[in-house]
Amino acid sequence: MASPAPVDADTDDPIAGLVMKLRLRDGLDAHEADVLRDSIETIETLPAGRTLVTAGEPLRQSILLIEGFLIRFKDLSQGQRQITDIHVNGDFADLHGYLLKRLEHHVGALTAVRVAYVPHTKLTQITEREPHLGRLLWLSTLMDAALQRERILSIGRRSALGRVAHFFCELNARLEIVGQSDGAGFPFPVTQLDIADATGLTPVHVNRMLRKLRGEGLLTFRNGLVEIHDRTGLEKVADFDPSYLFLESLPR
Amino acid sequence: MASPAPVDADTDDPIAGLVMKLRLRDGLDAHEADVLRDSIETIETLPAGRTLVTAGEPLRQSILLIEGFLIRFKDLSQGQRQITDIHVNGDFADLHGYLLKRLEHHVGALTAVRVAYVPHTKLTQITEREPHLGRLLWLSTLMDAALQRERILSIGRRSALGRVAHFFCELNARLEIVGQSDGAGFPFPVTQLDIADATGLTPVHVNRMLRKLRGEGLLTFRNGLVEIHDRTGLEKVADFDPSYLFLESLPR
C-alpha cells in the first residue's frame, strides 16, 4: 500500500532514473552510462527524516537519489524552515556539493530513500576524461537552478492556492519523466507541514488550500497519496507552464 | 554624479571582475585568464531596460557582465513579474544558457550595462581543453544557484522588512567582492518597483519598508544611491548570514 508502484524505472539499475533523464536531453551512449554506474561507491537505504548532509560540513562525495524523496532546505535563525528543492528518483541531488566543497543548506530524507554515493574524485575524472558526460552533469545542475527560479516565481508572485497547485503540477510532471507517476496521481508520503515548508506557507493554510483544491474537484492529497482529478483545471489554477522543465530534447 | 565610482575592478580588462571572483574561490593561473579573455567575441554597451535574451529563443553565446546590473526575470500569465537573479560586475550572467540551449526566463538590463559575449563554441573548447577552468565556470553557475536558494528562503520565510534589508545586505556584500562598494554604500540607479519585483512585494509596500529602514537609521535608498548607516543593525534585521556567498577560498 505504502510502497510506490514501480513502473519501469525501478529496475535493479541504480542509475536507471538518471539515464532516463539525461537521455531525454541529449545523447548518452552505453560507455558513458557505464562510467556513471562505475562511479558509484556505495548504496544505502535511509529512513524518513534522516539528515544526509549538514550545512557547512566538508564533502567528499555526492548523492544520487535512487528511490524516495530528498529535500534541500535552509532555516532562519528563529527556526523557520524553507525547502528549496525536492529531489525525485534519478536526481543527482547533491552534485552542487561537488565544486562548492561544502553546502550552505542541509540535505534530508523527506521519505525513506535509497541513495548512491559518488566520490568527488570520480567526478573530477569524468570532467577530465569525458567532457561530454561532464557537461551533462553540469547540465543537470543547471536544470536544478531552473527549478529553483520557478520556485522563486511561485513563492514571490503566486497566490497560496496557486503555489500549492503548482507544487503538485511540477512534482507530477517530474515523476512522469522517471515513470513514477501515470499522470493521474502518485504516492507522496509526507505531511502538510512539509508542503508548507516547500511553498512558504503555514501548515494551517496549506490545509485550507488543499480543502479548496479538493472541493473544486482538482486534486486530493490524503494518506500520503496524491490523486489528480482534473489535470487541466489544476494546471490552470497553478498557471503551470512546463517549459522550465526542459522536457524536450536538447540536441547535442 | 550618476556614474558609479570606479574602485579598482573597473580597469580596462573586461574580465577583471570575473577573475577577482574566481580567484577568491580557487587558483586561476595567467594562462586560464588569457583563455577566458580570448573567448570574448564582442563587447557592447546597452541602455537600461533593454532585453538581452527572451525566454525560449535559441542561444549561441553567453553574456559576461562587465559593468552595471543585469537581471533574470520571469512573469506569470497575468503579467506579475519576478526577478530571480541580479547580476553584478564580473558575473558570467548567462552561463546557464550555454547547456540549456534556451532559457526559460528573460535577461534584461536593469541599469545601463556593458556586456561581453562569449560564443558557446568557445565554452565547449574550454570544457574539452581546460578541465579545471571548465570546472570553475561550472562552479560559478553553482554559486548562482546558492544565491537563488537564499532568495527562496528570503521570499518564503522572511518578513517584508527582512526581505528588503536582506536584499541590500547581499548586494552590498557581492559588490564589495568586486570593489564596487566600500561597505557603506553604492550607486544603485533603479526604481522601487524593481526592488519590489526582486523581493516579491508591491512597490507601495517596498516604499513603506524603506521608510522604516530609514527611520531606524539603518539604510537610505534615494536618488539611485544606497547608503548603509548601520551595517550591523541592518544585517540583524535581515538575519543575514553570508556563508551562502562562499566568500572564503575553496582550495583546489
Next chain:
DNA sequence: CGCCTCATTGAGTTCTGTCAATCCCAGTGG
C-alpha cells in the same frame, strides 16, 4: 486504553496588497 502525531476547523489578528490622491523633481517647450 492512552499517547502521539497530524489533520481540521473556527475566531480573531496582522501583515501586505489595493486604490487613489498628492507630492516631487527633472526635463521640455514656450
Next chain:
DNA sequence: CCACTGGGATTGACAGAACTCAATGAGGCG
C-alpha cells in the same frame, strides 16, 4: 524664467490574504 508633463515616490484609507492561537478530531501504535 515659468508652466506643463510624466515618471517615480509617498501617503492614507481600506480590503483581503495569510497567519496565529486554540480546540477538536482521526488514526496509528505500544
